Amino acid sequence: MADNEMKAKLKDFICSTLGVEADVLEYDTELFGDSSIGLDSVDSLEIISYVDGEFGVDMTGVDKENFLSIDTIAAYITANK
């Protein structure tokens, strides 16, 4: 799967399921933390579940650096597929 297709799927999921407006979410937008769009630990579990179901990659217990943005999540998926 092309990187951009993967990132588009991740963005669609974050917008549709986690309630983030599409116009504030770029692929390098920070997802968690003070200067982010404000996702929380429950949202991270949703992302882990989605990535497992959609891409077959288990991100349980993975370092939080991999959850910085859609870019870093996609990079982790690509590296661990």
Added chain:
Amino acid sequence: MMYIDDINEKIKQRPPFQMIDRVIEVVPGESAEGIKCVSVNEPHFIGHFPGAPIMPGVLLIEACAQLCSFVVEQEPDADKLYVLLKVDGFKFVKPVIPGDVLDISVKKTRGGGALFAFDAEVRVDGNVHAKGSLVFTAVSRDSIYKR
């Protein structure tokens, strides 16, 4: 069909916090239908509200959540518990009052990884009284009780 003895073997909740009286059908891993009979003797009606008993919406959610536990096939590891993680878009369309028989149906919508998501609906006499979505996960007992 599961009667109260079988229900007690499957779920850990007990009165006055047991919200499923009968399970009509379970499709393992997919869906379930169950019944709760609402009685004026239930303790929350003392205060919710004096002279105007209405079943609290949070307890309708709890009834749906308890029914969901019949759908999830695998038991969690001994050191883990399934907990309600998220409630989405619940609507309480019509009040539930003593004497109502709740026909509750839940259907799994997602089950990837550590999460289980369900759509739930509560009907009385065929009419929808509440509906919404629930998400569950398994968490370690230590993360709950050893902060």
